[in-house]
């Protein structure tokens with residue numbers, strides 16, 4: 001029976017050792033998922049619901065594109081960059097309101113929005129060109145400039161909660 005004792009000890013030790021690897025046997029403290037609005041950049045309250053719906057769909061796409069673009073730029077996946085940048089630059093623009101337009105979305109947006117929208121398109125085109133030309137220095141720089149436009153527009157239009165847009 002002697003050899004059984006070490007064997008039992010081993011058996012007993014195994015689960016204990018496995019337990020040691022776990023951070024704790026207590027249920028992990030799961031951070032409560034913050035409400036959607038806690039994570040978001042803020043709601044531009046001055047935009048109509050329709051304007052926000054349309055913009056949000058577009059921006060969710062931009063958000064996904066941006067992640068792929070960043071990976072593409074950093075890892076020099078030039079074809080990926082070229083494709084996404086081209087899509088961004090060809091995205092239908094929200095047009096400026098005509099003087100007597102009753103169009104809710106267009107009229108809800110200030111001029112600066114359209115200026116930045118055009119800038120985004122130009123910078124996406126430049127990024128596409130850099131990828132096409134295999135100019136890696138320009139690839140990095142033009143990606144940086146594109147990102148600046150995202151930031152500029154969010155900074156202008158997404159006010160922190162509870163304050164007016166700057």
Ligand code: HEC
Nearest residue numbers: 040041052055056059062063066113116117120150153157
């Ligand atoms: C011309 C202005 C403009 C430009 C340029 C712009 N955005 Fe936005 N973005 C907005 C507005 C306005 C909203 C808020 C929409 C809403 O009400 O939900 C927004 C929201 C977003 C959101 C959702 C944020 C949240 O609250 O969860 C993402 C993601 C986003 N933008 C990504 C991008 C990326 C990436 C770029 C650049 C490639 C970009 N945007 C460029 C105006 C812009």
